Amino acid sequence: xxxxxxxxALKSPTGKQLFGLLGGLIGLLTLFxxxxxxxxxxxxxxxxxxxxxxxxxxxxxxIVPWLQRVKAGQVIQEDGPQTHLKKAGTPTMGGIFFIPVAxxxxxxxxxxxxxxxxxxxxxxxxxxxxxxxxxxxLRQQSNKGISPRMKLILQILIGVAFCIWVFWHQSPNxxxxxxxxxxxxxxxxxxxxxxxxxxxxxxxxTNLTDGVxxxxxxxCALAFLGMAALVFPNxxxxxxxxxxxxxxxxxxxxxxxxxxxxxxxxxxxxxxxGALGAVGVLSGQLWGLFLVSGLFxxxxxxxxxxxxxxxxxxxxxxxxxxxxxxxxxHHHLELSGxxxxxxxxTFYLINGFLAVLAVISSRxxx
Numbered sequence: 001x002x003x004x005x006x007x008x009a010l011k012s013p014t015g016k017q018l019f020g021l022l023g024g025l026i027g028l029l030t031l032f033x034x035x036x037x038x039x040x041x042x043x044x045x046x047x048x049x050x051x052x053x054x055x056x057x058x059x060x061x062x063i064v065p066w067l068q069r070v071k072a073g074q075v076i077q078e079d080g081p082q083t084h085l086k087k088a089g090t091p092t093m094g095g096i097f098f099i100p101v102a103x104x105x106x107x108x109x110x111x112x113x114x115x116x117x118x119x120x121x122x123x124x125x126x127x128x129x130x131x132x133x134x135x136x137x138l139r140q141q142s143n144k145g146i147s148p149r150m151k152l153i154l155q156i157l158i159g160v161a162f163c164i165w166v167f168w169h170q171s172p173n174x175x176x177x178x179x180x181x182x183x184x185x186x187x188x189x190x191x192x193x194x195x196x197x198x199x200x201x202x203x204x205x206t207n208l209t210d211g212v213x214x215x216x217x218x219x220c221a222l223a224f225l226g227m228a229a230l231v232f233p234n235x236x237x238x239x240x241x242x243x244x245x246x247x248x249x250x251x252x253x254x255x256x257x258x259x260x261x262x263x264x265x266x267x268x269x270x271x272x273x274g275a276l277g278a279v280g281v282l283s284g285q286l287w288g289l290f291l292v293s294g295l296f297x298x299x300x301x302x303x304x305x306x307x308x309x310x311x312x313x314x315x316x317x318x319x320x321x322x323x324x325x326x327x328x329x330h331h332h333l334e335l336s337g338x339x340x341x342x343x344x345x346t347f348y349l350i351n352g353f354l355a356v357l358a359v360i361s362s363r364x365x366x
Contacts, residue, residue: 012339015214015258021345022218022253025352026098026246029342033229033359040232040239048240049247052105056098056251064255064262067091090260093134094252095268099127102248106241110149113237118165119278120241125158126203126274128265146338152200158274159199163192172283180361194280196291202280203273205296208303208328210269212340213258219295219351221249227276227357230362231283238279245275246257258341291358296350302329304357 013021024048026268034042068091105118110116133145147152161270166174175191187194210216228242249272255261264272273296281287306327310320325335333343 007216009127011342012078013341013345015341018214018218018341019253019257020114022214022221022250022348025104025222025348029225029229029352029355032356033225036359036363037229037232040076040229041059041323042293045228045243048105048109048243049250052102052175052244053251055113056248056255057329058122058251059097059101060252060262061096063097064091064094067262071293073101084129086124090263092138092263092265093131093258093267094262094264095266095271096129097110097357098248098252098264099123099268099271103243105247106244109240109244114169115282116237116241118162119238119275119282120159122278123161123271123275126155127267127271129154129158130207130268130270133270134265134267149304153201154195155200155270156272159277161194162199162278163195166195167192170282177284177286178362179287189309193285197285198281199274199277201300202277202289202293202296203270205300206273206276207266207298208262209299209330211328212330212343213260213261214253215347216257216269216272217253217264218344218348220276221253222348222351222355223276224249224279225298226358227279227283227288227356229286229359230285230292231279235283238283240278241275241332242279245272258344286364288362289356291361292351294354294362299325299328302332303306303327325334 027046028335029044030045030049034045035039103123107120129146129151133151136145153286176184176186177191206216206220209219224242224245228239228246231242232239252264252268255265276289278292280286302324306323309323313321324332326332330343330347334340
């Protein structure tokens with residue numbers, strides 16, 4: 001995919017323009033969702049997001065300089081895009097300020113609702129895994145944090161624990177999934193296998209998407225907003241949690257927009273994916289989750305395809321061919337001539353569309 005095929009209107013926008021685009025999309029989608037779901041309170045939704053965003057942004061003003069002082073600078077992969085080498089030393093672990101803000105606000109506005117408490121614990125647990133991985137990378141000054149196997153085991157354990165809790169506390173009807181066109185599929189016990197896989201896959205998918213300034217935070221903000229509209233009719237407290245995550249992400253983007261002053265690191269990206277997966281599993285909105293996470297799925301698929309194709313085309317010397325110039329997909333686009341901001345702007349618009357598609361396709365037919 002070459003740069004000449006990218007939308008002309010999105011060629012090299014500034015970080016400030018993308019920040020405005022994201023804010024505009026969040027505002028427009030919130031207004032749209034409030035119109036098609038009359039039970040929602042537009043004022044409440046905007047207030048929750050504004051407060052979380054404001055607190056997250058203000059806290060970042062203090063935390064980002066502190067991360068710089070303690071030399072929590074990102075270690076950049078030498079085999080990555082060469083344009084990223086100039087980002088070496090930019091503080092990472094930004095998830096330590098906006099994830100706790102979103103979690104604390106969610107607990108406050110939902111008055112400690114049990115479902116929200118459970119999802120907050122999952123979010124913080126995945127954040128803990130990411131923080132430990134980021135810390136090991138900084139300590140060793142290499143891109144090798146905790147081993148992939150250990151990270152996967154920890155993710156699975158958290159996912160299993162959450163699924164067991166949901167199994168004992170939620171209605172048995174949760175395992176019956178509703179799809180568009182009135183398609184109903186009872187999954188039974190397989191639902192829990194799928195749920196565990198989703199939690200792990202979602203956290204890793206958002207982690208893979210976190211590779212360009214403002215990309216993961218902005219697309220996750222839109223994904224959580226879509227999930228809020230999806231779950232609100234049956235789970236208004238989960239919707240409030242999602243709105244807090246949207247606000248937290250937006251406040252973080254104020255510091256992470258191009259050129260980024262801080263990266264979220266695995267501390268943020270694993271937490272965001274775990275939270276999205278947990279909301280989808282607890283609400284039974286797996287189809288909607290798949291749609292709002294479409295970009296994350298595509299990013300993961302590009303990595304799987306790249307590795308599989310390379311292994312399948314190995315020659316006698318052990319060298320294979322590459323399907324993409326580099327994976328995940330956003331790196332391929334960079335090496336094809338797209339600017340970072342061009343990629344981010346395009347992905348924002350796509351994820352905004354996917355959020356709308358998820359909500360519309362999940363609404364009951366009249």
